[in-house]
Amino acid sequence: MSIKFIHTADWQQGKPFAGVDDDQKRALLQQERLNVLDRIGEVARSHKAEFVLVAGDLFDSPSVTKYFVSGACSAIGRMGVPVLAIPGNHDHGGPGSVWEQRFFQSEARQLAPNLQVLLKPELVELDRAVVLPCPLLRRHESSDPTSWLRACPDLSRYGDKARVVLAHGSVQGFGAGAADDEDSGAGVPNLIDLSRLPEADMDYLALGDWHGTKQVGHKAWYAGTPELDRFVKGGDHDPGNVLVVSAERGGLPTVQPVRTCRFGWHELVHSFAADADLTQLEASLNSLTGARAGQDLLRLDLRGSLSIQASVRLESLLETWRARLLRLKLSNETVIAPSEAEIQALTQRASDPLISRVAARLVELAAGNAEDAAAAQMALRELHAATLQH
Amino acid sequence: MRIKSITVRNYKIHRDVTVELDPACTVIGGPNECGKSTLAEAAHRALFLKAKITGETQRSMVSFVPGGQPEVEVCFEAGAKAYRILKRFSGQTGMARLSEVGGTSWQDETAEEQLAKILGVGLAGGGRGAGDRAAQQWAHLWVWQGQAGNNPAEQANAQRDTLMARLQSTGGAAVMQSELDAEVARSFAERFESIFNRNGSPRANSDLGSAAQRNQDTAAEEVKARETYDRLHQTIFDYEQAGADQATADRSLGLLKPQKEEVEAKLKRVDELQRDEKLQSTEAETGSRKHKDLSDADQRIKALRTDIQVRRRALEPKIAEAERIRGVADKKKRAAQTASANHEAATEAARTARLQKELAIAYEVLFEKTAQHKQFAEKAERVRSERSARSGLEADLAKLPPVDSAKYKKLQKLDAERSIAEAALHATAARIEVIKAAVAVKADEAVLAIGVDHLVAEDTELAIGDIARLRIKPGGGTSLADARETVRITKVKLQDSLDKLGLASLDAAAGALADRERIQAQIRDSDIRLSTLGADSIDQEVSAAQLALSNAQGEVDRRKEQVPDFAAPADLAKAKELASGLGEALQEKELNERSLKGVRDQAVSISEQAEEEAVTCRTSVDEGNREIDAAGIELGVLTRTHGEDEARARELAWLLELKTNAEEGLRATRTALNALQPDLLNADRARLERAVNQALKEKEEATMKLAVARDRLSSDGTADPAAGLATAEARARSAREQLANEQRRAKAVQMIRDLFFDEQRKLSEQVTRPLVERVSGYLQCLFGADAQAVISLEENKFTGLHVARPDREISACPFDELSGGAKEQVAAAFRLAMAEVLAETHDGCLPLVFDDAFAYSDPERVQILQRMLDLAATRGLQIVVLSCNPADYAALGARQVILRPQPVPMGASSIGQPAPNAAAPHQTRGSNETTLVDVLDSRTHLPGTESADRHGQFLARLRELGGKAGNMTLRNTLGWDEATYNSIKDQLLAQGRILPGKGKGGSVHLASAEVAAESPPAAGLPGSDFSTHTAPITIDDKRI
Secondary structure (H helix, E strand, O other): OEEEEEEEOOOOEOOOOOOOOOHHHHHHHHHHHHHHHHHHHHHHHHOOOOEEEEOOOOEOOOOOOHHHHHHHHHHHHHHOOOEEEOOOOOOOOOOOOHHHOHHHHHHHHHHOOOEEEOOOOOOEEOOOEEEEEEOOOOOOOOOOOOHHHOOOOOOHHHOOOEEEEEEEOEEOOEOOOOOOHHHOOOOOOOEOOHHHOOHHHOOEEEEEOOOOOEEOOOOEEEOOOOOOOOOOOOOOOOOOEEEEEEEEOOOOOEEEEEEOOOOEEEEEEEEEOOOOHHHHHHHHHHHHHOOOOOOEEEEEEEEEEEOHHHHHHHHHHHHHHHHHOOEEEEEEOOEEOOOHHHHHHHHOOOOOHHHHHHHHHHHHHHHOOOHHHHHHHHHHHHHHHHHHHO | OEEEEEEEEEEOOEEEEEEEOOOOEEEEEOOOOOOHHHHHHHHHHHHHOOOOOOHHHHHHHEOOOOOOOOEEEEEEEEOOEEEEEEEEOOHHHOEEEEEEOOOOEEEHHHHHHHHHHHHOOOOOOOOOOHHHHHHHOOOOOEEOOOOOOOOHHHHHHHOHHHHHHHHHHHOOOOOOOOHHHHHHHHHHHHHHHHHEOOOOOEOOOOHHHHHHHHHHHHHHHHHHHHHHHHHHHHHHHHHHHHHHHHHHHHHHHHHHHHHHHHHHHHHHHHHHHHHHHHHHHHHHHHHHHHHHHHHHHHHHHHHHHHHHHHHHHHHHHHHHHHHHHHHHHHHHHHHHHHHHHHHHHHHHHHHHHHHHHHHHHHHHHHHHHHHHHHHHHHHHHHHHHHHHHHHHHHHHHHHOOOOOHHHHHHHHHHHHHHHHHHHHHHHHOEEEEEOOOOOOEEEOOEEOOEOOEEEEOOOEEEEEOOOEEEEEOOOOOHHHHHHHHHHHHHHHHHHHHHHHHOOOOHHHHHHHHHHHHHHHHHHHHHHHHHHHOOOOOHHHHHHHHHHHHHHHHHHHHHHHHHOOOOOOOOOHHHHHHHHHHHHHHHHHHHHHHHHHHHHHHHHHHHHHHHHHHHHHHHHHHHHHHHHHHHHHHHHHHHHHHHOOHHHHHHHHHHHHHHHHHHHHHHHHHHHHHHHHOHHHHHHHHHHHHHHHHHHHHHHHHHHHHHHHHHHHHOOOOOOOHHHHHHHHHHHHHHHHHHHHHHHHHHHHHHHHHHHHHHHHHHHHHHHHHHHHHHHHHHHHHHHOOOOEEEEEEEOOEEEEEEEEEHHHOEEEEEHHHOOHHHHHHHHHHHHHHHHHHHHOOOOOOOEEEEEOOOOOOOHHHHHHHHHHHHHHHHOOOEEEEEEOOHHHHHHHOOEEEEEEEOOOOOOOOOOOOOOOOOOOOOOOOOOOOOOEEEEEOOOOOOOOHHHHHHHHHHHHHHHHOOOEEEHHHHHHHHOOOHHHHHHHHHHHHHHOOEEEOOOOOOEEEEOHHHHHOOOOOOOOOOOOHHHHHOOOEEEEEEEO
16 A cells, blocks of 8 residues: 655754844745745645655744744645654754644644644554654654664554654764754754664655755655755755655655755855956856845855955955845955056055055065955055045 | 345334345344344345235334335345345335346336245235235244244244255155145044044944944843853753652652551561560569469468477477576575665664764864864963053154164264364464453443353454443454354254254253163064064964864754764863764774675675576567567468468469460560561661652652743743844854954054054155254254254154254153243254255255344353354355344354444434434445444334333332432342343433443443433333434444
C-alpha cells in the first residue's frame, strides 16, 4: 500500500533576521517564511499528498511571538490535509515551549485543527501509515532521540501501513550547525545514529535540521528548509524545497524535491586586480538578480585594490545594491591604491604646494602595513574628494 | 627710496623750515613742541595724503600764523632718480606736483598716481577717512609717536602680500600655500573640529559621536537581551532541574516507605515483647518472693521449737542454785544487823564521854580567861595613873622660860662681853663723884647722885645748880667713845636676849634652867615606867582578854546544854582534874567503839556479797525464762500466719511451681527481644523518618520551583527572547562596525588635518626664515649673540612674534608679554628687518622714521640700540630718529638736526607779527658746527589738552609753593613720574614760562610774566594768553 505525503522541515517561523538593519526588509524576510507555507499547501494539493510531515523547527524559537503563531496556524489550516509536526531543537518541547503556551493551543484549535504536534515518542497511527515521532523535548538532547526505535516495537498489527520515522537532529557529518550569524541559536547537534535503527522495519525517515535537501540513507532524507533563511556555504547544499514522498511497507521510498523558495540568497567573491574589474563586478551582480529588487540577498566578499576614483565608484555602486537587495552582507577588504595619475594629481600640484606635500606624505603612510595605512588610504580618498570639491 | 630733504611751510607750528636728511642716519632733536613730529607728519602727508584733502585733516595742518596755505615739499630718490614732490594742502584748491629732477613733471591727480606708483602703494583715495587711511601707509616704516610699542606683526600683515612676495623670492625658492591649499586645510580642520571636542573626545552630534553612542546603546541592549534570554533558559533549566528533583524525591520516598514500614512492624513487636517481659518479670518475682517467705517461716517454726526445748532443760539447775544462795544471803544479813546495833551503842557511849570531857575543858578555859582578864585590868589602872602624873610634869615645864643650857651659855657670854666692855670704859673715862652738893649737880641735865661715880666718857656740861656750869672734857681721844659704844652694844645685846626669853636677868635664867632640867628628868622617869608597863598595848590586851573570856563563857554555856547532868567544877584546878578524869574514860569508850565497828563492817560486807550472788543467780534464771517466753510467742504468731505444718507444706510446693514457670517465660521473652535489637530499630526509625522528611521537603521545594518556573515560562507571546537576543547582537555588531568605520574616517580626517598643520608650519618656517634671520640679527645687537626671533605664520598671516633669549633661559617670550622698553626695541628690530626685506623693491633703501620711539628705553639701552640702528643704516636703510634728547644718540654718528624755539623778548610779539629774526632759510651742510639754520616766525604750540593741563598744573603748583621750588619737591607734590615732570618742565623752560634755578638737584622759578598771571591758561588754546610766551624756533644742524 503506497502512500504519498509531503516531507518538510525547518520552517523557522519568526526568525528575527537580526543582521538586516532595515526593519521593512526584515519584515519582508519574515513574512516570506509564512508565505511559503501556502506554496507547500499548493504542492500538497497538486501532488495529492495525504498529509504533511514537519520534521522539527516549525518555529525559530520556543518563545516565538504571537504574530508568527497566528500566521503559521492560519497557513497550516489552509493546507487542508493533516499536518504532523515534531518539535526540533529551535522549538523544542518541554517547559516553556511554544507548544505549551495557551495562545498557541488556542490558535491551533481555532485555525489549524488539522495540526497534530507530536510531543511524545509514541507511535501515531494514521489511516494508511504509522508515524514514529522522535520529538526533541529539550534544546540539546544528550541521547539519540530515535533511540526508542532501536528495539523496534511490534508493528505487525499495523499491517502494511507504511512506517514513517519523524526526527530532528544531525546524522553523521550532517547537521545545521552554526552556519552563520543568522543561526546564532544553533549549537551542539542532536545526533541521530541511523545505523542503529532497524532499517528493515522502517519505510521512510523524514529528517529535519539540515537546511539543504539531502538524502542521507536509503530511506532517510533531509527535506531542508522550504524558504532559505541564511547564506549557504559551498556545494552539496540544496535548500528551498519540500519533498513529495511516496512510501510503502517494505519498499524503498520515492522522493521528489519540489522547489518552494522565492528569495534568492547569493554569494559572490570578487577580487579587484584593476579598476576595470569593477565593471565586471557590476555585470556579475546584474546577472545574479536581473532587474529584481527586494527579493535577493547577497553576501559579497570584495578583495584586491582599486584606485581612488574606482573606490568612490564602488561606493556608489554598493549604495545602489544596498537599496535593491534585501540584504547586502559586505565584507570589503578592498585596498585603495591610488593610481599613478591620481598620485601625481595629488602630489604634484605646482599651485598647491601644501596639498601636494600632504598628499605625498599620505601616499607614504598608505603604503605601509601599519594601522595607519588604512586610515591613510581613506585620507587620500578624502583629500582627493576635497580637491575636487573646492 | 631715500628722502633727501623735507621742507614745510605754513604748516602748524612751522612757517618755513627745511631739514636735510642724511642718506643713512639723521637725528632730529629739539625740545618738546618744537615741531619734530609735525615735521615727520608733514613729510608723510606729502608722500601719501592727497593734496585735495579737506575737512579736519586739512584744517589741522593750517598754520597758526595766517599768511599762507600749508605746503610740504619732499625731495627723494627712487629708482635711481631724484624726485621732488610738492603739495599744497589748501582744501579743494589743493595742489600736488611731482617732478623728476631734470625730467618729467606731473600735476595733481597724475602726480598723486605717479607718486603712489613710485612708492609702491595703492592710492589712498579721498572722501571720509582719507586722512586716517593715508596715515596707515608705510605705517611699518613710520613709527608715530606713542606707537613704538605696538605689535609689529600687524604692520607686517598690512604689508603681507609684498612682504610674502619678497620673502618667497629671498627665502630660497620658498613656496606659499595657495588659496586652495588654505581652503582644503581649513575644511579638514573644520571637519576635525566638527568631529572632536577640544579635549579630543568625539562630539556628541558628530557621526563618530553618534556611532559611539549607538555602539554604547546597542551594547547595553545586547547585554539586556542576553540577560532576558539567559533568564529564559535559566528558568527552563530550573524547571527541568525541579522536575528531576521531584522525581528523585519520589524515587527516594518509594524506597524508604517499605523500609520504614518494616521497622515500624518490628518496633511494634518489640513493644509487645517488652510488655510481656514486664508482666512475666513481675510474676516471677512475686512467685519467688512468696515461696521464699513461706519457706523461711517454715524453717523458723522448726528452729523455734527446738530452741524452746533446749532452753528449758538448761534452766532447771540454775533455779535450784538460786534458791540455795538466797538462804545463805538472808542469814548473813541478819548477822550484820546485830553487829551494827552493837556498834551504834558503843558509839553513843563514846560521844557522851567526849561531850563531858569537852565541857570540863571549857570550864578550864573559862577559869583561865577570867584570871587573865583581871590581870590586864589592874595593869591598865596603873598605866592610867602614871600618865596622869606625867601630864602634870609637862604642864610644869611649860610654865618655865624656854632656857636650855645653850641659850644660857650664850647669855653668859653676852654678859661677860658687857662686863669686859664696862671695865674698859671705866678704865678710860673720867669719873665724877659728887661728894657733896647743896644744889643739884647735873651732868647734861642728869642729876648726879651723890657719891656715885658718874662716868664721863664725853664732853659733858656739868651744872651745879645755877651757880656754876662746868664742861668736863675727858681725855683718851676716841677710844673712850668706842668703849662707851661697846658697853652700850653689849648691854643691848644681853638685854635683847633676856627679853626674848622673858627673863629679867642672868640669874633668873640660871634658875629657870635648873627648874627645867629637874622636871625633864622626872618626865623621863615616868616614860620609862610607862614603857615597862607596856602602856602602848595595854588597851588591846584588855580588850582581847575580855573577848577570850566571853568566848570561854559561851563555850561553857553551849556545852552545858549537851550534858544536862554535869556537875560544874568550882575552880580551875577542879576543872583540870575533872577534865583529866573524863579524858581517860573517853579513851576507853572510843577503843570499844572502834572494835565494834570492825565487827560490824565485816558482817555487813559478807551480807552484801551473799546478797549480790543471790541477785545475780536470780537474774540469770529470769533471763532464761524470758527467752523461752519470746520464742513461744513468735512460734505462736508464725503458726497462726502460715498455717499448720501440713497446709504449709502444700502451699510451698504450689509456690515453687508457680515461680519456676514464670521464670522460664521471662527468659524466652528476653531472648526474642534481644534478637530484635530494639536500640538499633529505634535509630533506624529516626533515620528513616529523617530521610522521608528530607525527601518530602525536597519534593515540596521541587514542586514549588516547578510551579514558579512553569508560571514564568508561560509566555504572553509578545516578545521572543531568542529573536530579541539575535536582533540585539546583530545591532551591536552593526554598531561596532559602524563605529569602526567612523573611527577610521575620523582618523583619516585627523591625519589630513595634522599633516596640513605640520606642512603649514614647515612652509611658514621656510617663508619667514629670511625675516627671522634679519630680526634675530637686530635682536642680537640688543640682547646678545644668542637672541632669536620666532615668527609664526598661519595661513600666510603673521600671528605671533616671540623672542628667545637662551642666555636668560627664556625659550620664547611672546611680544605682548615683553616690558614696555623691550617692546619698543623688539618692534624696532622687526620693522628694520621688514624694511630691509621690503627695501629690495625700493632700490635697496627705505626710510624708517622713529618719532620718540624709545621713550621707555633706559639710557643704557638707548646706547645699545644705536648699534642696531647703525646696522640697519649700513644695510642700506635710511634711519631718521626724532628725539627731544638728541644727545642720547650722539653715539649713532648721525647727522643731527636740532629744532630750537628761539627765545622771544617779553611782550615783544603777538599773533600775526613776525619775529624779528624771521628770515629766509639759511642752510649749511656738511659742517660739524652748529649753525642756525632757520628761524620760524611761529609760536610754540601745545598740541593737546593733556599737555596743556599739565602745564597749568605745573605752574599752579609752583605758584602755590611761592613761585620757586626744588625739582624734587615740585615733582613730589605733583605726584608725577620723572619723565613726565622733566618733559613738562623742559617744555615750560623752552616756553620761557619758568626759569632754571641754581643749586644741586636743580630748581625752577616762575618767569616774571607767570608770577604776574593770576591763573594759568586752561588748555593752551590758540588765542589765549599764549601770546606772551611765543618763541621762534631755530634749527641746529650738525654732524657729530
